[in-house]
């Protein structure tokens with residue numbers, strides 16, 4: 051069967067104005083136990099790539115600029 | 128994705144899993160013999176991996192002189208686990224408990240102390256006093272990481288171990304892992320391997336339908352259970368599921384251990400207590416379930432009767448440690464501990480000896496049934512072990528493995544087995560289209576809920592086995608597009624293995640035991656004559672799932688018959704008088 055891609059809302063939100071990924075920061079991507087964050091190669095900003103968040107918060111706690119906000123995924127809110 | 132590389136390295140000890148018990152195994156092995164090469168393989172990043180990625184809000188099972196003796200603790204756990212325990216292993220934990228607290232304290236982990244510097248112990252268990260709060264327990268992982276670096280443990284992050292490798296003579300030879308971002312292979316040849324992969328916490332599907340809304344760190348999906356099984360190790364008492372009373376939808380601890388000592392308690396919709404003891408046991412879960420069945424639900428964690436200072440203290444502990452997003456969840460719901468009790472529910476099922484008794488069989492030295500293979504933490508069979516148990520048994524495994532290494536040489540593994548494993552791992556990358564890991568995992572876990580949850584019904588569990596077999600056939604269509612999806616595809620296969628083990632183990636024990644954990648409708652009574660024993664599940668020579676009974680070793684601490692019933696009487700008595 052062919053594979054399709056469906057839209058999902060991203061519970062983990064990155065403030066682009068604060069994110070310093072363009073300076074080489076990858077802290078949130080490094081610490082996420084589920085490996086669901088990534089750096090957008092075009093914009094050079096972190097983003098939530100997969101809807102597989104355990105709302106555990108190391109990404110938010112360890113971000114050096116306070117750019118990450120972890121929201122509770124909509125299905126659980 | 129087809130041109131993946133394979134790197135082969137050698138070590139004395141390979142530790143798989145960098146959460147709690149794994150780092151401590153590596154640390155204690157290095158302390159025992161700094162000359163050993165110790166490799167720590169972690170699926171995520173050791174800085175923030177495992178069950179305690181954000182720290183811990185307290186010890187649930189601290190055996191501290193003046194509050195409890197190791198003998199009392201062994202008795203408590205024997206009773207809480209209906210007598211089916213390997214007391215020697217529980218005793219090894221109990222005697223190692225206080226030295227480990229002192230060790231962690233020395234490394235910089237913060238435990239609550241009173242004005243005179245003594246540990247501030249609280250009572251939650253039915254009989255003894257074992258709870259030690261950690262209001263500043265958020266730095267545990269940092270402390271461990273510092274120690275790993277100091278001792279020069281070689282860490283490989285983002286490698287998921289997929290299978291153990293064995294020598295022709297049956298002893299352990301190492302393991303193979305796959306990088307979760309490149310799909311490159313890493314083969315580690317080792318004299319000893321310590322499995323520390325955590326619970327099988329992604330087995331049932333949370334009632335919310337959100338696949339990663341699990342109680343356990345969702346990365347802990349049972350890799351250790353599956354690897355041990357495929358290597359031929361014995362797994363014990365898997366039918367003694369982990370099922371927890373959790374904050375509904377949030378699916379995290381509420382956390383009665385923290386709130387209990389402050390006066391919070393579990394109540395029904397009338398605001399009445401219905402259980403005497405909030406300690407998580409199968410019997411407690413049975414009373415919880417009965418309360419929901421009886422129409423007295425929902426069940427709540429009640430705190431609105433407490434003083435403002437108490438509530439803010441509880442909030443500080445609960446919203447800064449272990450699961451800090453709890454506060455954020457309550458805020459959106461308009462939950463305020465002061466005004467409204469928190470709605471709780473019964474979690475989906477999993478394996479986790481840390482909270483119940485389902486784990487890879489280990490003895491008091493953390494040795495599995497395979498020479499050179501150890502298991503520690505939530506996935507090893509020492510019951511009700513929690514975080515401190517993972518540390519203590521991790522330390523035991525590390526020291527024992529260091530000794531074992533001195534007397535053995537590195538050994539070769541079967542090249543054909545490795546090649547076949549690499550082919551299994553990569554198969555989903557070779558397909559252009561098919562089924563996604565996500566949907567295959569969802570379906571497996573949904574069937575776990577439909578057919579394996581207690582009350583367990585024989586006919587339903589047999590349907591589960593047939594449906595799991597269909598899913599196994601569908602693996603030939605499993606398709607991934609990148610290394611991340613391959614990670615999920617491998618985890619999905621682990622979950623399917625665990626689902627099969629849960630069904631088979633539950634069918635084997637034809638009695639009811641451990642309260643709700645193994646409540647079998649077709650065999651409602653506890654049958655000590657037939658089943659006062661461990662059950663072990665293993666892969667036999669023909670590759671089939673096999674079972675055996677394993678005798679309970681003679682107790683090292685005697686337990687009287689009337690004491691044994693303590694956890695059977697958890698329901699608050701005289702309900703009429705309480706009206």
Ligand code: SF4
Pocket residue numbers: 064068069070071075076077078079095096112113114115116117118
């Ligand atoms: S840690 Fe913060 S600054 Fe660094 S990449 Fe992530 S969001 Fe950007």
Ligand code: SF4
Pocket residue numbers: 062081082083084085086087102103104105106107108109110120
């Ligand atoms: S909350 Fe946890 S799982 Fe979610 S993105 Fe952050 S680190 Fe990853």
